Amino acid sequence: MTRPRINGVAPPDPLQTNQTYAQSHRQRFNMAGYAAPKLPTVRVGIIGLGNRGPGHLRTLIQIEGVEIKALCDKNPDKVTTARKHLEHTDHAPALYSEGEDEWKKLCERDDIDLVFVTTPYYLHAPMAVYAMRQGKHVASEVPAAGTMEECWQLVQTAEETRQHLMMLENYSYMPFHLLTINMARQGFFGEVVHGDGAYNTSKMGNNFGRDFYSDMWWLRQYAGRRGNVYPTHGLGPLCQVMDINRGDRLDFLVSMESNDFAMGKKAAELAGDDPHYAEFAGLEYRGNINTTVIRTLRGRTIMLQHDGTTPSPHNLIHGIHGTEGAALFDPSPPRLSKGDHKWVDADEFAALEKQYTPEIQRRMGALARGSGHGGSDMLMVWHLIDCLRNGLPLDQDVYDAASWSAIVPLSQWSVLNRSSSVDIPDFTAGAWQTNPHNMDIQLARGGGSTEIAAVAADSQDKLARQWQRDHGGKS
Numbered sequence: 001m002t003r004p005r006i007n008g009v010a011p012p013d014p015l016q017t018n019q020t021y022a023q024s025h026r027q028r029f030n031m032a033g034y035a036a037p038k039l040p041t042v043r044v045g046i047i048g049l050g051n052r053g054p055g056h057l058r059t060l061i062q063i064e065g066v067e068i069k070a071l072c073d074k075n076p077d078k079v080t081t082a083r084k085h086l087e088h089t090d091h092a093p094a095l096y097s098e099g100e101d102e103w104k105k106l107c108e109r110d111d112i113d114l115v116f117v118t119t120p121y122y123l124h125a126p127m128a129v130y131a132m133r134q135g136k137h138v139a140s141e142v143p144a145a146g147t148m149e150e151c152w153q154l155v156q157t158a159e160e161t162r163q164h165l166m167m168l169e170n171y172s173y174m175p176f177h178l179l180t181i182n183m184a185r186q187g188f189f190g191e192v193v194h195g196d197g198a199y200n201t202s203k204m205g206n207n208f209g210r211d212f213y214s215d216m217w218w219l220r221q222y223a224g225r226r227g228n229v230y231p232t233h234g235l236g237p238l239c240q241v242m243d244i245n246r247g248d249r250l251d252f253l254v255s256m257e258s259n260d261f262a263m264g265k266k267a268a269e270l271a272g273d274d275p276h277y278a279e280f281a282g283l284e285y286r287g288n289i290n291t292t293v294i295r296t297l298r299g300r301t302i303m304l305q306h307d308g309t310t311p312s313p314h315n316l317i318h319g320i321h322g323t324e325g326a327a328l329f330d331p332s333p334p335r336l337s338k339g340d341h342k343w344v345d346a347d348e349f350a351a352l353e354k355q356y357t358p359e360i361q362r363r364m365g366a367l368a369r370g371s372g373h374g375g376s377d378m379l380m381v382w383h384l385i386d387c388l389r390n391g392l393p394l395d396q397d398v399y400d401a402a403s404w405s406a407i408v409p410l411s412q413w414s415v416l417n418r419s420s421s422v423d424i425p426d427f428t429a430g431a432w433q434t435n436p437h438n439m440d441i442q443l444a445r446g447g448g449s450t451e452i453a454a455v456a457a458d459s460q461d462k463l464a465r466q467w468q469r470d471h472g473g474k475s
C-alpha cells in the first residue's frame with residue numbers, strides 16, 4: 001500500500017512499528033499496581049509554563065507535602081510570570097529559561113522526585129523518557145505520546161527504570177464521571193456493553209489566536225495531522241468504567257473523518273488582512289469531525305469523537321450502555337437509567353448519586369470544587385501526591401498512558417487508509433488479564449489524610465484571593 005503524505009511528509013507507519021515491537025517486546029517488570037517507595041515530601045519540577053503548567057503549579061502549592069524545586073520554560077517571560085504565583089509561599093524554585101534544551105538540566109537535578117511535563121504534546125514523550133532515565137517519576141499532560149514509537153518507548157522506559165509515568169487524564173475525576181466509575185464497579189450497569197466519549201468543543205478561537213498557544217503549535221498540529229489528535233478526555237473515563245488493561249483491553253479501531261470545511265477558509269480570511277497568518281493559508285487541515293470506533297477483546301465497543309472546529313455546544317457525551325443500566329453526561333443535565341427504557345427523575349437521580357458517590361469525591365470533592373475542569377484538576381493532582389507520599393500505586397499507569405495515546409497515530413493511519421481497521425497493541429504483554437484496578441476511588445489503600453484537606457482549604461482561600469487580585473477575576 002502506498003503511504004499517503006501530509007503536507008509533503010509521509011507519516012511514520014505505526015503498523016511497521018508495532019510489528020517490530022511485537023517481535024521483540026517482553027514485559028521487563030509489571031508497572032500495573034506498582035508502588036514506589038514512600039516520599040515524605042514530593043519535590044516537583046515543572047517543564048512548560050504556558051496555559052496548563054501554571055494551572056498545575058497553583059494546584060500543587062495548595063497540597064501539603066509538595067515542594068516546588070524547579071520551573072522551566074523556553075520562554076523566559078513564562079517563567080517570570082509563573083514564579084509570581086509563589087511570591088507569598090515558601091517555595092523557592094530554581095528557574096530554567098535559557099533555550100530549547102534547558103529542561104534536561106531540570107531533569108538532571110538530584111533534588112527532584114516528580115517532573116510535570118506540560119509542554120506541547122509532541123514533546124511529552126521525549127521529555128518523559130529523559131526524566132525517567134534520570135530517576136524521576138513523571139506526570140505527563142495529555143496525550144502522553146504522539147507516535148506509536150513514543151508509546152512503546154514510554155512503556156519500555158517505565159519498566160526498565162521502575163519510575164511512574166502517569167498521564168494527567170483529569171476527566172475521570174469529574175464528579176459524574178467518578179460516580180459512573182463507581183457504579184460500574186458496583187454492578188449498577190450490569191455488563192457495560194458500549195461507551196460513547198468525546199471531546200467536542202470548538203478550539204477555533206484558541207487555535208487561530210495569535211498568542212493563545214506558544215508558536216501556534218496546535219494550529220500547526222491541525223494542519224499536519226489526521227485522525228483524533230485529542231482522544232484521552234473521552235476515552236480515559238470510559239476505560240476506567242470498562243476496566244481496560246485490567247480484565248479487558250482495546251483490540252482494534254476504525255476511524256473516519258469529515259473533510260475540513262472551516263479551518264482552511266478561516267486561515268485564508270485571516271491571511272488576507274494579516275501577514276502573520278500567511279503561512280497558514282493554503283494548508284490542508286485535518287477533518288473537522290473525527291469519529292473512531294474501538295472494539296475491545298471481550299467484544300465491547302467504544303465510540304470516540306473529536307470536534308475542535310464546529311460551533312456546536314461543548315459535549316463530552318460520556319454515555320454508558322449496560323445490560324442493566326445506562327448513564328449520559330452530555331448534553332446536560334446528566335442522566336441515569338435503571339434499565340427500564342427511561343431516565344430516572346431528579347429525586348431518584350439524587351438518591352443514586354448519594355448512594356454511589358465514591359469516597360474520594362465525598363472526602364475531597366468540596367475542597368476541589370474551585371479548581372479547573374469541574375474540580376477534576378485538584379482531585380487528580382491531590383491523589384497523585386497522596387499516593388506518592390504514602391507509597392501507593394497511582395490511578396493511571398504507563399499502559400493506560402500508552403494505549404489511550406496510541407489512538408492518536410492509529411486513528412490517523414485508519415483515516416489515511418479509507419477507515420481500514422488497525423490493531424491496538426497490547427502494551428501489557430498479556431498482564432491485562434490479571435492486572436488489578438488502579439484507580440483507588442474509595443481511598444481503600446490509605447492516604448486521603450485530612451491534614452492535607454486542612455492545608456488545602458486554608459491555602460485555597462488565600463490563593464483564590466491572590467488570583468483575583470492578579471488577574472482581575474479572569475480564570
Ligand SMILES: NC(=O)c1ccc[n+]([C@@H]2O[C@H](COP(=O)([O-])OP(=O)(O)OC[C@H]3O[C@@H](n4cnc5c(N)ncnc54)[C@H](O)[C@@H]3O)[C@@H](O)[C@H]2O)c1
Pocket residue numbers: 047048049050051052053072073074075078099100101102103118119120121123141142143168169170212213214215217373
Ligand atoms: N488535561 C487538560 O485538561 C488539558 C488542558 C489544556 C492543555 N492540556 C495539555 O497540556 C499541554 C500544554 O498545553 P498548553 O495549552 O499549556 O500549551 P501552551 O502552548 O500554552 O504551553 C506550552 C509551554 O511549553 C513551552 N515549551 C515549548 N517547548 C519547550 C521546550 N523545549 N522547553 C521548555 N518549554 C517549552 C512553551 O514556551 C509554552 O509556554 C498540551 O499537551 C495540552 O494537550 C491538557
